[in-house]
Amino acid sequence: MKHFISMEDITNEEIYQLLEMARMYREAEYKITKQTFVANLFFEPSTRTKTSFTVAERKLGLDILDFATETSSMQKGESLYDTVKTFEAVGAECLIIRHEDDEWSKALNKKINIPIINAGSGKKDHPTQSLLDLDTIYQEYGYFKGLKVVIAGDVKHSRVARSNAQMLSKLGAEVYLTAPDHFTETELGYPYIPIDEAIGICDVLMLLRIQHERHEAKSNSTLNYLEEFGLTKKREKSMKPRAIILHPGPVNRGVEIDTSLVECQRSRINKQIENGVYARMAILTKQLLEWKVINKTDIVKVKPRIVATKKQKAN
Numbered sequence: 195m196k197h198f199i200s201m202e203d204i205t206n207e208e209i210y211q212l213l214e215m216a217r218m219y220r221e222a223e224y225k226i227t228k229q230t231f232v233a234n235l236f237f238e239p240s241t242r243t244k245t246s247f248t249v250a251e252r253k254l255g256l257d258i259l260d261f262a263t264e265t266s267s268m269q270k271g272e273s274l275y276d277t278v279k280t281f282e283a284v285g286a287e288c289l290i291i292r293h294e295d296d297e298w299s300k301a302l303n304k305k306i307n308i309p310i311i312n313a314g315s316g317k318k319d320h321p322t323q324s325l326l327d328l329d330t331i332y333q334e335y336g337y338f339k340g341l342k343v344v345i346a347g348d349v350k351h352s353r354v355a356r357s358n359a360q361m362l363s364k365l366g367a368e369v370y371l372t373a374p375d376h377f378t379e380t381e382l383g384y385p386y387i388p389i390d391e392a393i394g395i396c397d398v399l400m401l402l403r404i405q406h407e408r409h410e411a412k413s414n415s416t417l418n419y420l421e422e423f424g425l426t427k428k429r430e431k432s433m434k435p436r437a438i439i440l441h442p443g444p445v446n447r448g449v450e451i452d453t454s455l456v457e458c459q460r461s462r463i464n465k466q467i468e469n470g471v472y473a474r475m476a477i478l479t480k481q482l483l484e485w486k487v488i489n490k491t492d493i494v495k496v497k498p499r500i501v502a503t504k505k506q507k508a509n
């Protein structure tokens with residue numbers, strides 16, 4: 195049994211199982227019939243991850259325990275460990291945690307006896323984002339081996355870059371990085387190439403948000419950023435015909451990407467958010483099964499999901 199903390203710990207086989215489960219949840223409605231309590235403990239701001247976990251949990255029929263740092267006993271000085279231990283004692287059976295500390299999981303790993311899912315740890319890991327990104331790529335291409343994936347932007351401060359580079363590389367994709375000098379991180383071990391070369395070769399362009407909140411000093415990092423390092427309209431025209439654009443969000447429009455491209459034909463930015471719900475349903479299920487909180491027989495198919503055809507959508 196392991197917590198879902200880092201893509202470092204996840205095998206290729208587990209990824210394909212999770213992608214298959216996400217597909218299953220996209221195509222039909224399932225419920226977990228055993229009453230199961232989960233808590234979303236977000237100590238850092240979030241829109242996408244928190245709401246998509248909430249939707250994923252509600253779709254599965256899980257009971258969500260309320261938590262907000264501002265109204266919790268953390269205001270009286272309670273630590274992360276004691277807060278988490280309290281949730282375990284009160285009856286939570288799975289915890290979703292986001293925290294600014296790169297290593298928050300180390301203090302909890304062996305001491306918490308219910309599954310923990312990492313919803314973002316500092317600049318280190320964002321495994322659930324990575325799974326939804328993999329799902330989005332897999333839906334598009336149906337394979338990873340040999341795909342050229344360029345991760346572009348604030349690599350140095352990005353947990354999305356780390357999680358995705360690790361997993362995509364394990365799955366056989368060719369990972370390239372492109373970043374201004376002040377945003378490079380050589381430790382990652384993937385080749386850096388200039389932005390204009392990167393744009394021309396990629397099958398997947400994964401843009402990164404500039405992580406102002408993690409910068410040590412305030413800088414003019416957005417000045418001329420779009421023209422020098424971002425996806426301009428001119429650069430988009432030199433992408434391969436089938437290449438797609440990803441961005442974990444939130445997007446700094448006009449900085450990492452020209453605002454007119456955020457919803458362009460090759461953008462999958464909103465698709466990523468949609469896929470996040472099913473990817474997180476899959477991760478929740480995997481963890482609840484692995485930790486024997488539920489059995490397979492507790493998962494019941496309710497009905498097929500009605501997927502609108504192109505014609506119905508047009509009407």
Ligand code: CP
Nearest residue numbers: 240241242243442443
């Ligand atoms: N991609 C992502 O983690 O977005 P949020 O910070 O809005 O959750």
